[in-house]
Amino acid sequence: MRALIFGATGQVARELARTAGGARLTVLDRAAADLSDAAACAARIAESDAEVVINAAAHTAVDRAEAEPERARAINAAAPGAMARAAAAKGVPFLHVSTDYVFDGAPGRPWREDDPTGPLGVYGASKRAGEEAVLAAGGDAVILRTAWVFSSHGGNFVKTMLRHGRAREEMRVVGDQRGGPTPARDIARALWTIARARRDGAGAPGIYHFAGAPAVSWAEFAEAIFAAAGWERRPRVTPIATADWPTPARRPANSVLDCGRIARVFGIAQPDWRAGLDRVVAELSKEEVS
Numbered sequence: 166m167r168a169l170i171f172g173a174t175g176q177v178a179r180e181l182a183r184t185a186g187g188a189r190l191t192v193l194d195r196a197a198a199d200l201s202d203a204a205a206c207a208a209r210i211a212e213s214d215a216e217v218v219i220n221a222a223a224h225t226a227v228d229r230a231e232a233e234p235e236r237a238r239a240i241n242a243a244a245p246g247a248m249a250r251a252a253a254a255k256g257v258p259f260l261h262v263s264t265d266y267v268f269d270g271a272p273g274r275p276w277r278e279d280d281p282t283g284p285l286g287v288y289g290a291s292k293r294a295g296e297e298a299v300l301a302a303g304g305d306a307v308i309l310r311t312a313w314v315f316s317s318h319g320g321n322f323v324k325t326m327l328r329h330g331r332a333r334e335e336m337r338v339v340g341d342q343r344g345g346p347t348p349a350r351d352i353a354r355a356l357w358t359i360a361r362a363r364r365d366g367a368g369a370p371g372i373y374h375f376a377g378a379p380a381v382s383w384a385e386f387a388e389a390i391f392a393a394a395g396w397e398r399r400p401r402v403t404p405i406a407t408a409d410w411p412t413p414a415r416r417p418a419n420s421v422l423d424c425g426r427i428a429r430v431f432g433i434a435q436p437d438w439r440a441g442l443d444r445v446v447a448e449l450s451k452e453e454v455s
Contacts, residue, residue: 246298253304270417340404348441
């Protein structure tokens with residue numbers, strides 16, 4: 166399979182490259198495809214011989230997006246829409262990664278794909294606009310909503326906790342937001358499964374949820390990270406309220422996603438993030454030694 170991937174330096178794109186199997190990849194970084202230039206991104210698809218296009222690129226700086234809404238919308242909404250239209254014109258599947266931030270985070274059951282959206286900030290609103298643009302393109306598009314992504318590369322919560330936790334006796338971590346931490350490698354594998362299925366005419370286009378289980382709070386996730394690190398002395402995790410950790414952008418309190426549909430349609434099981442966490446911590450430990 167020939168695949169064109171946007172977002173070369175991101176967590177998911179890196180794992181797509183690591184888990185590609187026999188696929189032939191063209192992976193585009195910012196220099197090759199400026200996400201703020203929707204027309205340029207569409208042109209890269211038009212000139213490609215790819216059998217599937219995967220957009221793993223996004224403006225993911227949630228707080229910075231509040232100060233630069235035009236850039237967030239250009240990258241998260243205009244570019245994916247243009248990509249989806251270009252893929253539709255060529256008749257190839259388009260896979261797009263989205264987020265739990267399209268929801269307002271109201272407490273209750275896990276979010277399903279058909280639940281009403283209600284983003285709390287610029288990032289979530291731009292990602293939701295991107296979803297709408299992709300769906301409006303009318304092609305063979307799959308939108309994969311995920312949450313709390315982590316890996317051994319890039320910036321993420323696991324690396325932040327390990328960086329700061331070693332030198333501190335106490336870590337104050339938000340305890341009233343819940344979600345499903347999701348290893349980037351599992352997201353990549355899910356995308357490859359979907360890509361091959363759509364190439365072969367299996368499954369169905371639309372929106373799907375994919376996030377790790379079991380659901381935890383950020384504070385509980387931090388505890389698990391320090392336990393996985395196996396430090397002789399590890400910091401005490403003190404849960405705090407969201408109100409005690411103010412940020413420019415509001416975060417959803419409930420980011421738990423119902424992943425039943427992706428299992429029914431594509432046979433993709435919800436991953437246990439704890440196995441992925443052990444793998445990521447081991448990779449980071451090897452990097453420290455080397």
